[in-house]
Amino acid sequence: MKTRTGIAAALSVVALCAVVGVTVYAAAAGANGDARTVAAMEGPVTPFTPQATFAGLSPATGDPELESLVQVHPSPGAIVAAAGPFDDRFVLEDLAFDGGSVSGAVRVTSDVSDVLDLEVLAGFYDAKGVLVGNARFVHHLVEDATHAEPPEERLEFTIAVPADVSGRAVAASIGVPVLVNE
Amino acid sequence: MKRQTSVLTSTSLVTALVASVILTGLGGAALTASADDGNDRTRATNVIYLLGDGMGRTHVTAARERYYGAAGKLAMETLPAQGFVSTYAVEKLSGQPGAADFKPNPVTDSASAATAWSSGVKTYNAALGVDAKGAVVPTMMELAKKAGYRTGNVSTAEITDATPAGQMSHALARGCQGPVYSDAACQDLSITGAALPTSDVRVTPIADQIARNGTADVILGGGLSRFDAADETALKGQGYSVLGSIAGQSTATKADLASASGAKVFGLFNKGNLTVEKTKQDNPSSVQAQEPTLSEMASKAIDLLQKGKSNGNKDDRSGKGGKGFYLQIEGALIDKRSHANDAAQTLGEMKAFDDAVAVVKDFAKRDGNTLVIVTADHECAGFNIIEKGTFTNAEAGTPPANVDSGNTANNSTPTRPSNSKDAARSTGIVNGAGAADPKNFGPATFRTPTDAAGVVDGSPDAGLWLTYLSGNHTGADVPVFATGPGSEQLQGTVDNTALFGIVGRALRVV
Known part of the structure; x- marks a missing residue:
């Protein structure tokens, strides 16, 4: 397992070197359900993460209701x-x-x-x-690809x-x- | 857990390499040629991106012949750079083009297409601002805003609908529009495996996102019903001038628009989609006739973005007191009326869209440094022009049949033993004598400027005969017309993801 992890890490370094200056594609992937962000950009700008939280907005807690x-x-x-x-x-x-x-x-x-x-x-x-x-x-x-109806x-x-x-x-x-x- | 994280991270980075190559490939070699000197000829002060939803090549030709005659031209057709855009989507969980798990879907919806040009990635139908595996991707409007540009988003649809939302939100499912969250509309377990927490942006109603993320400074369109009082509070808290009343569900009017001012303006003119132009013209005293046209919204958006562009921005490379702006303008109802196979309203919406193009073209000519792109997200309904007096296979008494079972792809024997109309399925022109028969498959006919005096729409003597293949999207490439810095990149055929790079390079945000 240690060796495989090492190989993966080495590949990762190569990958990073290859993309610097061309494209930054940072993926912070987690288990299903975790928030993930991919920043797909090129050129000199700094990586950008879209706004993911909204102050004052209460997350929904159940099914939609009608007063x-x-x-x-x-x-x-x-x-x-x-x-x-x-x-x-x-x-x-x-x-x-x-x-x-x-x-x-x-x-x-x-x-x-x-x-x-x-x-x-x-x-x-x-x-x-x-x-x-x-x-x-x-x-x-x-x-889906087709609209049969x-x-x-x-x-x-x-x-x-x-x-x-x-x-x-x-x-x-x-x-x-x-x-x-x- | 530590080891798992390490493996995950490594996997992610390898994925990053693949994805980077893919993204680089999407835009071609020019993607590696970003410059930050601000002086080369692909750098634009402003970018205005006009989108005729559902507008295929035939929509353009038919509108030209209808309104300007066969020898005339729409405003969009006078732009110097012209080409085509491929529009395919991908299946859920697909990789990007070139990846081993790449699974294309030939026919896109508006959401997948919007994500393609807004974020430069292929995604599945219904996805907005996320790739096909559900990862959030930044949009061009977010990047432009972050870089100091003024931003605007104008549509004749609900502003939470796919095309405008593609620039201002991130959602697993385009139906998650609001005003309230629902599991069915917002979650997609086939992407995430398990339900996301409702605090996750990808399942946050699009209206809630738009009202709080400040991505667009000027927001004009429809969809007031998607927003509630809390959204109005959030908008005003960011400095937006809200036209009409969200809390009171009172739509804004064209008079409100005309008098609007300020750096940030939010105006919705219908609770749902805006009213089709033909209906407004036919009912000039109706409430709906008080809605602004797309041209009026486009003109005002440009004015507001121009006036506000010296909004404290110190990174000014335009030399005109601000960094410039990025504006998206959608003529949404071309698609919606094409779905309905309503040729008269489809043509009316094409004219309204082209009128907005003319407004933008005039501005770009005066400005001298604005990239204008006019294109579509997909073709809708297989719109076609048939020869006057002819009929379609759907009307034929004996539609073509495969009579060569040994050569199913390319019949070598005659398949049309007779070529006549079926009287039951073709009772006349659908906007003329055959209008009373709901089973009629006949074409719709329209007079053109060169038709003889007295020839009217719906007459067999009218010169323009139009038909629809279906009521749904098709996979045809769509036209693109452009002018301004960098527009030469749109000569020929590009993929819709390449539009992300072309706009991004013009604005120097990629």
């Missing part, structure tokens, strides 16, 4: 829309709630070549219109009532906290 879920109080049997940041980009269609799940479709009305990401958040309410739980539908387009403007969803509020949920709300379409 509006607690602000609506639907009557038993009702399904209402919960306000979100992208409400001008879609319409909700064919909404239905049977006590066990809420279903429907989001039809994107702005530019659509692909819907890259969509999260539909469902709030569930008791007979007094109090939010008792929520669940979500998540769509993420996996990018035509542009998708309408995505259907079914969101089951969480088990811990089953039987108590008598109404629902629907909101969209995540929508990325192009």
